Amino acid sequence: MTSAQLEIQLIASLVAIACAIPGTFLVLRKMALISDAISHSILPGLVIGFFITHDLGSPLLIIMAALSGVITVVLVEFIQKTKLVKEDTAIGLVFPAMFSIGVILISKNANDIHLDTDVVLLGELAFAPFDRLLIDGMDFGPKSLWTIGVILLITLSLLFAFFKELKISTFDAGLATALGFSPVVLHYGLMSVASVTTVGAFDAVGAILVVALMIAPAATAYLLTDNLKKMLLLSVFFGVFSAISGYWLAHWLDASISGSMTTVLGMVFLLVYLFAPKRGLFSVLYRNKQQQVEVSLLTFLLHLNNHTEKSERHINHLNEHINWQKVRSKSVVDLALRNNMITIDKSIISLTEKGKSFTDKAIDYIITNDDSKIESIKEDFFLFRG
Amino acid sequence: MSFTEYFELLFNDYTLRTISLGTAILGAICGMLGSFAVLRKQSLLGDAISHAALPGIAIAFLITGTKETNVLLIGALISGLIGAFWIRGITRRTHLKSDTALGLILSIFFGFGMLLLTYIQKQPNANQAGLDKFLFGQAATLLARDVWFMATVTLVCLLVLLLFWKEFKILLFDADYAKTLGFNTKMIDILITSFIVLAIVLGLQTVGVVLMSAMLLAPAAAARQWTNSLGIMVVLAAVFGATSGVVGTAISASQNNLSTGPVIVLVAATFVILSFIFSPSRGLLFRQIRFIKNRKDLQLHKTLAFMFDIAKRHENISHPHAVKILNNFHGYTKKSLSKLEDKEYIRVEGLMWEMTEKGYDFALNLYNQQVEEND
Numbered sequence: 001m002t003s004a005q006l007e008i009q010l011i012a013s014l015v016a017i018a019c020a021i022p023g024t025f026l027v028l029r030k031m032a033l034i035s036d037a038i039s040h041s042i043l044p045g046l047v048i049g050f051f052i053t054h055d056l057g058s059p060l061l062i063i064m065a066a067l068s069g070v071i072t073v074v075l076v077e078f079i080q081k082t083k084l085v086k087e088d089t090a091i092g093l094v095f096p097a098m099f100s101i102g103v104i105l106i107s108k109n110a111n112d113i114h115l116d117t118d119v120v121l122l123g124e125l126a127f128a129p130f131d132r133l134l135i136d137g138m139d140f141g142p143k144s145l146w147t148i149g150v151i152l153l154i155t156l157s158l159l160f161a162f163f164k165e166l167k168i169s170t171f172d173a174g175l176a177t178a179l180g181f182s183p184v185v186l187h188y189g190l191m192s193v194a195s196v197t198t199v200g201a202f203d204a205v206g207a208i209l210v211v212a213l214m215i216a217p218a219a220t221a222y223l224l225t226d227n228l229k230k231m232l233l234l235s236v237f238f239g240v241f242s243a244i245s246g247y248w249l250a251h252w253l254d255a256s257i258s259g260s261m262t263t264v265l266g267m268v269f270l271l272v273y274l275f276a277p278k279r280g281l282f283s284v285l286y287r288n289k290q291q292q293v294e295v296s297l298l299t300f301l302l303h304l305n306n307h308t309e310k311s312e313r314h315i316n317h318l319n320e321h322i323n324w325q326k327v328r329s330k331s332v333v334d335l336a337l338r339n340n341m342i343t344i345d346k347s348i349i350s351l352t353e354k355g356k357s358f359t360d361k362a363i364d365y366i367i368t369n370d371d372s373k374i375e376s377i378k379e380d381f382f383l384f385r386g
Numbered sequence: 387m388s389f390t391e392y393f394e395l396l397f398n399d400y401t402l403r404t405i406s407l408g409t410a411i412l413g414a415i416c417g418m419l420g421s422f423a424v425l426r427k428q429s430l431l432g433d434a435i436s437h438a439a440l441p442g443i444a445i446a447f448l449i450t451g452t453k454e455t456n457v458l459l460i461g462a463l464i465s466g467l468i469g470a471f472w473i474r475g476i477t478r479r480t481h482l483k484s485d486t487a488l489g490l491i492l493s494i495f496f497g498f499g500m501l502l503l504t505y506i507q508k509q510p511n512a513n514q515a516g517l518d519k520f521l522f523g524q525a526a527t528l529l530a531r532d533v534w535f536m537a538t539v540t541l542v543c544l545l546v547l548l549l550f551w552k553e554f555k556i557l558l559f560d561a562d563y564a565k566t567l568g569f570n571t572k573m574i575d576i577l578i579t580s581f582i583v584l585a586i587v588l589g590l591q592t593v594g595v596v597l598m599s600a601m602l603l604a605p606a607a608a609a610r611q612w613t614n615s616l617g618i619m620v621v622l623a624a625v626f627g628a629t630s631g632v633v634g635t636a637i638s639a640s641q642n643n644l645s646t647g648p649v650i651v652l653v654a655a656t657f658v659i660l661s662f663i664f665s666p667s668r669g670l671l672f673r674q675i676r677f678i679k680n681r682k683d684l685q686l687h688k689t690l691a692f693m694f695d696i697a698k699r700h701e702n703i704s705h706p707h708a709v710k711i712l713n714n715f716h717g718y719t720k721k722s723l724s725k726l727e728d729k730e731y732i733r734v735e736g737l738m739w740e741m742t743e744k745g746y747d748f749a750l751n752l753y754n755q756q757v758e759e760n761d
Contacts, residue, residue, distance in 0.1 A: 262497020
């Protein structure tokens with residue numbers, strides 16, 4: 001591994017961390033798409049900054065770009081406040097317009113310079129190590145490493161300083177206001193951090209990957225945990241993991257680094273989406289199935305409880321009466337048998353003591369709808385665990 | 387090239403006519419279907435789907451090796467549909483919200499698409515140039531064949547829309563009611579989403595992945611401001627969309643170095659801004675005017691009510707009072723006094739004012755009237 005490769009991976013990892021932190025809060029605040037809007041609409045800021053300085057490396061570019069990101073947020077909120085259109089429509093109207101202005105400015109005025117829209121969308125991480133920070137001829141490493149390092153440092157210190165405030169205002173805006181934290185200041189603070197991070201990261205990895213790095217790790221982590229701290233740590237982990245493995249995938253395929261990082265992020269999300277222990281697709285489907293069986297079992301037991309006459313409890317009659325298919329009735333009867341809820345005597349089913357008391361408890365719960373009644377059933381039953 | 391020249395050319399020049407027709411049709415279909423997207427609060431679905439279509443284009447090229455637009459668009463359609471239904475799956479099955487799902491699918495599919503595009507570019511044998519045109523779109527590459535294809539799809543869309551108009555409408559405004567009436571809401575939902583995906587895929591070649599969402603949203607958002615009826619909104623949105631297409635093409639053709647997609651988007655955005663400001667019932671301008679007028683009326687009524695309080699203590703309501711006693715009253719100004727005089731509610735003589743019969747009656751019934759008006 002050469003030092004350039006190491007530097008690329010280092011930059012990618014730092015970008016991933018810097019994006020994951022604001023991204024987590026954006027996802028929790030249901031504002032994930034703002035990152036998409038910002039990443040597109042910093043383009044006119046960049047272009048105008050370039051026209052003023054004629055230098056792609058100037059810090060004014062970053063300031064202008066971040067400013068146009070914040071302007072986008074303000075515009076979106078202004079349109080939302082007029083109530084002329086729905087919230088998401090406001091986002092969808094503002095950023096394509098901003099992006100179009102940027103594209104037109106570039107194509108009208110900047111044909112001969114190195115500022116084309118492909119680079120804006122994709123970034124070129126592979127070239128990042130060649131743009132070095134030189135002070136008095138000394139080599140201090142790649143420029144983008146410094147940019148993103150500083151941004152990450154600011155983000156981290158803000159996170160540690162305002163963690164409590166952010167947490168409260170994210171989960172209970174009303175309480176936060178009552179406690180005296182200004183939600184407006186926190187909101188715009190978060191938006192500014194997101195804006196600056198987008199600009200800093202976008203230099204290295206391009207507009208789309210910034211969005212992916214903000215949303216995907218946080219969304220993946222959110223499927224695994226409910227704890228804010230764990231979610232932050234997990235999303236940082238997923239970000240860094242996909243940064244490094246994405247680099248090697250790109251190396252192997254000889255393709256765009258940012259594209260392959262996004263692909264790895266997507267695959268990680270897909271895996272978690274399918275297999276997450278509680279929220280994953282399979283476990284949700286399994287739980288639904290399980291609940292279906294339990295409801296059937298309960299219906300069956302209640303039916304037995306209601307009828308004392310033998311004809312109603314004959315095993316064949318049950319099939320007709322509750323109107324179940326054969327397979328399903330068999331599985332329900334088997335389940336009840338295994339749990340010693342019923343006994344079958346010459347095809348006549350009757351409740352055991354255990355089944356009887358269980359049914360009584362269930363009826364009690366259904367009638368009173370009192371949560372304390374189901375505490376004891378919960379052990380036997382998946383269904384009542386909520 | 388000036389506009390008049392452009393319109394001369396429009397009737398003579400084959401290429402320009404094709405392109406203008408193409409963008410007009412595209413604008414119309416996008417406006418039509420965009421109305422549904424906007425009203426269903428799925429505005430950003432268009433953005434997500436258009437980005438999600440990119441890997442489909444790349445994979446279609448990798449498999450078939452042709453640059454035949456229709457083949458690539460079928461790839462885009464498939465991957466757009468996968469994206470759209472995965473978004474549905476995420477919001478249904480997990481606790482992730484729709485904004486997260488949209489942003490996630492958008493960025494991941496797009497990143498994957500870019501990975502494939504750069505991979506294709508590095509392949510030695512592939513004549514890949516031209517796939518990038520789907521990023522920003524190149525209206526100039528529209529052929530008569532493409533326009534015919536677009537027109538056919540639009541026609542089919544229109545037919546289905548008219549056929550299922552009632553179903554679409556009821557699903558839009560009251561999904562639960564639609565369900566109780568026995569409509570298969572899931573099928574209607576899938577149908578409408580598929581049509582939105584189709585419209586987006588059609589636009590990719592012209593406007594490109596990045597700006598496609600604006601094509602869908604902007605005409606519909608503008609049309610929404612002018613009407614409360616779904617039918618009128620759909621027609622208006624189609625007209626706005628088609629106009630932005632034609633005007634955008636005209637502007638970009640009349641200048642050098644101006645790509646069509648962004649110009650069309652900006653024209654559509656102009657429609658939105660104009661509608662936001664000048665729409666009579668919802669627009670910001672008239673809203674502000676109404677607001678100021680109401681405030682003035684309120685001030686006037688307050689002053690009159692105050693005068694009424696003074697006047698009613700006298701047997702003769704026209705008993706003159708000094709203007710001075712109004713000075714401490716908050717709503718009083720010289721202007722409001724002369725306005726009241728214009729309406730003949732009071733008479734002012736020198737430094738004294740007196741209430742007229744008319745003013746007394748009006749003030750007496752001031753609040754009764756307002757209740758009646760509200761009823």
